[in-house]
Amino acid sequence: MVSRLILVLGDQVTDTLSALDAADKTSDIVVMAEVAEEATYVQHHPKKIAFIFAAMRKFAARLREDGWDVRYTQLDDTENAGSIPGELIRRAEETGASEVIGTQPGEWRLIQALEDMPLKLSLKPDTRFVSTQDEFDTWAEGRKALRMEYFYRDMRRKTGLLMDGDQPEGGKWNYDSENRKPAPDDIAFSGPMQFTPDDTVQEVLDLVDSRFGNSFGQLRPFWFATDQTQARRALTHFITYALPRFGDFQDAMMNDNRFLYHALISPYLNVGLLDPMEICRAAEEAYKEGHAPLNAVEGFIRQIIGWREYVRGIYFREGPDYPRRNALNHQRKLPEFYWTGETEMNCLSKAITQTAEEAYAHHIQRLMVTGNFALLAGINPHEVHEWYLRVYIDAFEWVEAPNTVGMSQFADGGVIASKPYVSSGAYINRMSDYCKSCRYKVADKTGPDACPFNTLYWHFLDRHADRFAKNQRMNQIYANWRRMDEGKKATILTEANAFLDAL
Numbered sequence: 042m043v044s045r046l047i048l049v050l051g052d053q054v055t056d057t058l059s060a061l062d063a064a065d066k067t068s069d070i071v072v073m074a075e076v077a078e079e080a081t082y083v084q085h086h087p088k089k090i091a092f093i094f095a096a097m098r099k100f101a102a103r104l105r106e107d108g109w110d111v112r113y114t115q116l117d118d119t120e121n122a123g124s125i126p127g128e129l130i131r132r133a134e135e136t137g138a139s140e141v142i143g144t145q146p147g148e149w150r151l152i153q154a155l156e157d158m159p160l161k162l163s164l165k166p167d168t169r170f171v172s173t174q175d176e177f178d179t180w181a182e183g184r185k186a187l188r189m190e191y192f193y194r195d196m197r198r199k200t201g202l203l204m205d206g207d208q209p210e211g212g213k214w215n216y217d218s219e220n221r222k223p224a225p226d227d228i229a230f231s232g233p234m235q236f237t238p239d240d241t242v243q244e245v246l247d248l249v250d251s252r253f254g255n256s257f258g259q260l261r262p263f264w265f266a267t268d269q270t271q272a273r274r275a276l277t278h279f280i281t282y283a284l285p286r287f288g289d290f291q292d293a294m295m296n297d298n299r300f301l302y303h304a305l306i307s308p309y310l311n312v313g314l315l316d317p318m319e320i321c322r323a324a325e326e327a328y329k330e331g332h333a334p335l336n337a338v339e340g341f342i343r344q345i346i347g348w349r350e351y352v353r354g355i356y357f358r359e360g361p362d363y364p365r366r367n368a369l370n371h372q373r374k375l376p377e378f379y380w381t382g383e384t385e386m387n388c389l390s391k392a393i394t395q396t397a398e399e400a401y402a403h404h405i406q407r408l409m410v411t412g413n414f415a416l417l418a419g420i421n422p423h424e425v426h427e428w429y430l431r432v433y434i435d436a437f438e439w440v441e442a443p444n445t446v447g448m449s450q451f452a453d454g455g456v457i458a459s460k461p462y463v464s465s466g467a468y469i470n471r472m473s474d475y476c477k478s479c480r481y482k483v484a485d486k487t488g489p490d491a492c493p494f495n496t497l498y499w500h501f502l503d504r505h506a507d508r509f510a511k512n513q514r515m516n517q518i519y520a521n522w523r524r525m526d527e528g529k530k531a532t533i534l535t536e537a538n539a540f541l542d543a544l
């Protein structure tokens with residue numbers, strides 16, 4: 042029988058992968074490869090590269106134990122062809138195979154590269170999601186606006202999660218209004234479960250250190266889970282100790298606590314060490330047992346079967362040009378401090394320093410600190426997109442681009458967000474303790490000590506008034522701007538311009 046090559050990518054380390062399901066263990070050959078092209082097409086955070094390589098090596102070992110013939114190429118193997126198509130062609134020559142079976146990659150770039158290969162290719166749908174692309178497209182068809190909330194309700198109905206017959210548990214679909222509590226004085230959770238690197242992880246860390254040690258971000262300490270058993274332990278730890286308060290402080294930010302009650306499961310979920318329904322069922326169970334309240338569990342489940350599925354649907358529906366969109370024509374370069382954390386703006390300095398050290402920041406830090414600043418300052422959204430893709434351990438284009446280009450930078454012109462996510466310093470002050478230890482004064486609207494978010498906020502609204510002033514959800518804000526004294530307006534705009542010129 043002629044062998045076929047079964048491609049397993051770094052974010053496809055899942056037993057039930059559709060490509061493996063379609064394969065014949067007795068004759069087909071699994072191909073896995075650590076290649077320079079994937080590790081360097083943007084300069085990823087070293088923790089991200091180490092996480093993926095370690096998870097791949099452990100998964101390959103597991104497949105071998107399970108009886109698969111796995112051809113695994115390590116990054117420093119001399120015959121490494123350097124790219125996924127190159128490796129497949131090399132393995133095809135080595136084995137006589139002429140056909141490749143894969144699971145659809147989560148990035149247009151790689152789909153294109155595979156389709157351009159001179160080998161017969163069959164890409165199976167990625168079934169590790171709650172919704173199929175067809176389902177999403179059918180939902181989206183003919184709608185004026187693609188609002189996540191309505192898609193989410195369909196996913197609740199489809200999965201039966203938190204449903205009471207055909208009605209939502211507790212009578213409401215969404216308990217977000219209860220999930221906006223400001224940062225408490227202290228957090229009764231010691232953070233995500235951390236794992237001591239085993240021999241495989243140590244070996245990978247040494248490799249990554251020698252090859253990518255100069256990229257942005259710190260490789261060590263490295264404590265992420267790198268196999269399914271560890272990832273499941275991390276999930277149980279979160280459900281037991283953090284989920285009950287996840288909702289309350291979901292949007293809070295603190296100087297001295299990087300993780301608050303967040304799950305830190307996105308890396309595991311995105312490479313396939315955890316399954317979305319497994320996670321959601323565990324959270325639902327915690328609610329049914331009275332261990333976690335409805336606002337926490339609903340909020341958590343919404344992120345996974347709502348936001349996560351929705352952004353994936355948008356990415357594949359909108360097409361390969363999506364990451365290049367720039368609806369607001371923002372052209373400024375990304376400020377240097379995004380790479381150093383060296384800025385007097387404490388919120389940005391904290392979020393960026395944490396990102397360098399952990400390869401992680403939680404949603405509100407990404408959206409309302411680094412993202413908000415980039416949008417207010419008019420940074421080119423493609424540069425912002427590349428930054429997010431590089432610096433976070435959970436960043437894969439299908440999920441990163443809609444969040445950055447769409448939700449955060451409004452560069453898709455409103456496909457995802459019905460209005461731009463912008464705020465002055467007041468929001469950051471309400472949700473964090475950052476402002477207390479900042480050189481700027483959040484209460485000052487103008488003057489040498491004024492929080493830069495305060496002047497930039499009005500500068501953004503003023504320069505985009507043509508687009509947003511008629512947006513119903515922004516009426517009130519524009520009414521405030523119009524009512525403002527002309528002299529004060531002029532001072533705000535002059536100071537904002539001076540700040541931007543100095544960036």
Ligand SMILES: Cc1cc2nc3c(=O)[nH]c(=O)nc-3n(C[C@H](O)[C@H](O)[C@H](O)COP(=O)(O)OP(=O)(O)OC[C@H]3O[C@@H](n4cnc5c(N)ncnc54)[C@H](O)[C@@H]3O)c2cc1C
Pocket residue numbers: 302303304305306307308310311341344345348349350352402403404405407408412429433435436437440441442444445448449
């Ligand atoms: C500008 C920007 C860029 C982002 N880039 C990424 C990215 O590259 N990869 C990524 O997985 N998430 C991204 N997100 C979404 C979100 O910030 C992360 O999923 C979350 O911070 C991961 O940490 P956690 O596991 O502790 O999440 P929790 O707050 O504990 O939430 C639980 C889970 O819900 C899912 N989730 C929550 N919000 C979203 C969302 N908006 N989109 C998709 N899934 C969501 C994640 O899988 C997450 O693990 C981005 C958000 C913004 C604003």
Ligand code: SF4
Pocket residue numbers: 385386387388389465466467469470475476477479480481482483492493494
């Ligand atoms: S005062 Fe402004 S710049 Fe400083 S931490 Fe607060 S929001 Fe950030």
